[in-house]
Amino acid sequence: MRGITITYTFDGDEADWEATTSAFIAAIDADPDAAGKFTYQVAVADDGKSRFHWGRWDNAETLAHVQSQPYFKAFAAKVREYADGTPNAIGHDVKAKTVGW
Template sequence: MRAITITYAYSGDETVWRTAIDAFVSALDADEKLDGRFSYQVAVADDKETRIHWGRWDTAETLAHVQSQPYFKDFADKIREFAGGAPTATGHDIVTKTGNW
């Protein structure tokens, strides 16, 4: 399973940020082609500014599908705005995990 961790600092309007996050997650949940093949989580660190996103997917085709959708382009643009440029993105392979997470 492939994954990405995205981090950036954001101290702007929480409502604007949360609306963008919720819209993206809703679009992912509504995308019938994904059906459990792509997951996304977002967290705010204890410092209240560092934002952490985790995406996980099963195949390169699944990732290509997500990246080809208008909702992805809109979200990626918003994240660059929130981050004040390109956020830090680290791709990785999942080696092991607990349960269904």
């Protein structure tokens, strides 16, 4: 399983950020070719500004599918806007995890 961690600082309209991230996650869950194969989680740090996104997917085909969708392209553009440029991102291989993660 592959994953990505994305980080950036955001100090803007919280309602807009929450609506955007919720819409992206709902689009993944509604996409029969992504649901259960591509998972996404977002978090706000205790400082209220640092943002974390974690994505995981089962294979390259699933990632390519998600990246080709209009919902992904719109979300990626909004994340760049929230980050005031390109956010920090690092890919990784998931080696071990607890049940439910």
